[in-house]
Amino acid sequence: MGEYKLLLRHSHDPAYATLDGYQRLGGYEGLRKALSMDRQQVIDEVKTSGLRGRGGAGFPAWIKWNGLPKQKTKPHYLICNADEGEPGTFKDKQLMETCPFLVVEGMTIAAYATQADVGYIYIRGEFVDAARSMRRAIDEAYRAGLLGKNILGAGMDFELHIHTGAGSYECGEESALMSSLMGERGMPRLKFPHAPLPTISGLWDSPTLINNVETYACAPFILSNGGAWYASIGASTKNSRGTKIFSVSGHVRKPGNYEVEFGTPLMELLELAGGMKGGALKACVPGGSSVPILDAEACQKAIIGYEEMMEVGSMVGSGGCMFLNEHTDIVEFIWRTSMFYKDESCGKCTPCREGTRWMFLILDRIKAGQGRPEDLQLLEDVCRQIDGRSFCGLGDAAAWPVAGALKVFRHEFEHYVRHGRSLVARG
């Protein structure tokens, strides 16, 4: 339980971002081992590890890896989703800046397992340092024969490219990311059951594996130490294995990335971050701005784990954990969140395009003291009209925080519409 530095173990060491340093500290053992196994064994190892997607949805990684055709008829593509845009999340940024080879090695392992020919790292445009760090790492790996033709003399070819985004949150959604990568407008594409899975038909209608940075970065450890070893970490949870990096921010003394074992209580994460600052804990958004907000009471009970977090009404999400102290105006907090989603809706589907703007306008009016009692019901209805009706998850992500806050902190909203001002005195 508690902090478990696996991915971030050497993140403080500048040498870890160089190939020499990385290999000295155990790097590329995973790939070497993978190349000595057959492809299916690699996938089975990932299956044993219980690794789940770290981008937010927590989908079992091995199912995706296993989903690409074994008989290759088209090129296979690999995508690393590094468009870390979820407000409150900054783990991928640090991983790419300080441990770029983990990502490169992880992707190479995945490429071997899925017979991918070409990989793309889609990096959020603002992450210039991360892109530079990845660039340096990729160049070094190419020079050392760890990328390109005949990797490590094992007859495996893999090209790896970097693509930087142009500033759209929506492009972190995997199908919109693929649209963007193909030069189209960053809008989501049809998904199963309306279209084949990306593992069958993704980028350029070819089989494509897409995973988060952190997911790929886990692969070297799973391969070098074995899936069973990885699965032993976090074994106290229902179905979450390994470690998870949380980007802790908000009213805490030591904000930053903390890697913890699954099964760690949420409050322990808060302690790692130095505890609350400027007042007692009031609420926590544990997994990035789109997950429902938890009040202090729920925080006490919350255990970090995909299912465990659902039990208290929120989600692990991408691990963007914001702790808010007692002086936080929840209405304003939600107003700001909702402004983000209004700005970032891509405009494709009606519920998200129109609904996010409407929600924001209502919240804006409430915050300005012009709220009406019926607005809270209206907000709830709008959330319901978006949730599950939108084309992709962005609509849901925009509705959940509002609906969540309306449930947990309804009294604050009621105070606003009744008195035209906030319940909390500014600290």
Added chain:
Amino acid sequence: MARKTDAPPVNITINGIDLQVPKGELIVESVKRLGLEIPIFCYHPRMKPVGMCRMCLVEVGMKQPDGSVRKMPKPQAACTLPASEGLVIFTDTEQIHKDRKGVLEFLLINHPLDCPICDRGGECPLQNNTLFYGPSTSRFVEMKRHAVKAYPLSKHVTLDLERCIQCGRCVRFTEEISGDAQLAFRHRGAEMQPVTFELEEFTSKFSGNTIEICPVGALTSSHYRFRARPWDLETAPGICTMCSNGCNVWFDRRKGKLVRINGRTNEAVNEEWTCDKGKFGTDWMNNPRRASDVKVRRGDGFSRADWAEAYAEILERFREGGHEVAGLAGPMLSNEDLYLLRRMFDETFGSSNLDHRMTSVQGPAVEPPSFTIEGLEDEKGAFVFGASLSDESPIVYLRLRKAWYRQGARICVATSRPDDADAFAAVSVRYPQGGEAEFLRSLVAELRVQLEGGRSFGELADLASTLLETRGPILATESLWNLDQAGEVLAQLRLAAELLGVSLNVMALGANGQGAEELGVRPDAFDRTGLGTRQILEACADGRIRALWLAGVDPFEAFPDRSLVQRALENVEYLVVQTALETEAAAYASVVLPITAPGESDGSFTNVERRVQAFEKAVDPPAEAKPAWRVFSELMVRAEPRTPHFSAREILAEIAREVPAFQGVEWSAARDGGVLLGARRPLSRARS
């Protein structure tokens, strides 16, 4: 989209009713089999489904092995959901009614609701869906989104951004159907707008279709804007006269005046599309230069006359005129006009100097086209030679593009200038202007080499090998007769067609150019001998022909050699000009006879694929204008007693009796979809 499918059937259930549909059929289409309707905005059967508007949400479940139904937690868009075994669909549940209300409420919060002054009001999908499925009131009290109103995207299309519901139909049309991709979305979220790139002019040759498929009044016709309300309009089925493709259209009139032309669905011809030339290029419509009176020359000027006076004068000059009289026929004359025109020249004037061709050279007759527009979709390729299809045959162009877009057909293009079809052509080759014959000789040589197992290098070799692999029809237009070496070009094209074992199609360009060929409006038809257009004009110029009849044609506009036309019209003793507009040629006339313009009479055209299509009168002709056939019929009766013709239908029936190619053509069938002439052979193997 509902083309023949060989997908295996699957069992699905819709609202408790079991049915079988082809696997993969979209649920939005499947429900139509039960006579149900799912409301839509963004879905269009001719374009790829996108699932943007969320109007078509349905509840979906899967039949479990034990017979129970497991419902999916979220409603699904029916427009993107393919049918699969055991799918259970609910379109009529409490939840779905709520969801539809929700989507409509969202769509309406920013829609201006200016229906009382909107062109679309009365024929608006948003209005209709709101009435059927929407909430009666809105809970939206904030400021509506404001955007540009009445922005002229082009001289034809005006955009009202406030009304836009961002369904993307117009954007997808330019990407998928017309292929020019001129419209795109800019900005995102609630600010998203469909516009041209950098707001430059919307110059698509098919832009008018976006107006028709817009489910609100966001894209409007600059010409029709505020001219009428849909419920004031009366309409008649028409055939477009702007080219030989024969698009089915609706002529909409208000108070006896044509106000707009909309596409009419005919799957075999234009599907539902029109080109901008057909939709907006209607200079005859309500034109102030309209010829409406009978006029005869008196000294230096004209004076009004009645028909009897004009007929008497004309008969004096033309009757039994033999080789001293001649006629030229225009591209918009109907089958009925042309049939009686030829009979009048044969029987009353005793002349074979009659032609409809306005190309520089009049060559021997060419075998009629044997491709079908719809059939192009099933071709593996086609060879477009020397034609700019997007201008000359826009609907054939759209089908070829569709064949490429949907089935991956490999289209080969050989022209002297860059062409729109280059964008999707598998091979495009340029030859120098004037070098057509030489180019074709090389191509034929290369085809021979490759048929014997060899191969040269370069684009010509690529062209030849693609042609040999695809074996699609050769498409050229009658404009090849304007080339210096037209005869040689045609001979080489025939050789190429023979080597490839494919059909050679020389497509007519005028609305009824093919009809004129079929009905023998040419001097060498039916074993006669007379003069062709150029010879007629030359004979007029040097006085061998004393009287010329211009039936619905202005050779100044149509014939390439302007100075010859001028000499001819100046020197011919007597000139009959039968016209709908005050043309340049009319100034030289001895008699001007007003004829009906498109939409003013019944009749039929034969289009480029030899499809006879009837059209009906939409508006009354002005003043004394008459259909051309009526003039011919009246003159023939005056020349010798006989039964006059009373209607276009009657003449078409006579044509069906008298002209072998038209055997079996009936008016009703010609009006409802059209009748193809001649037994159709399989497309690619037409010639052996």
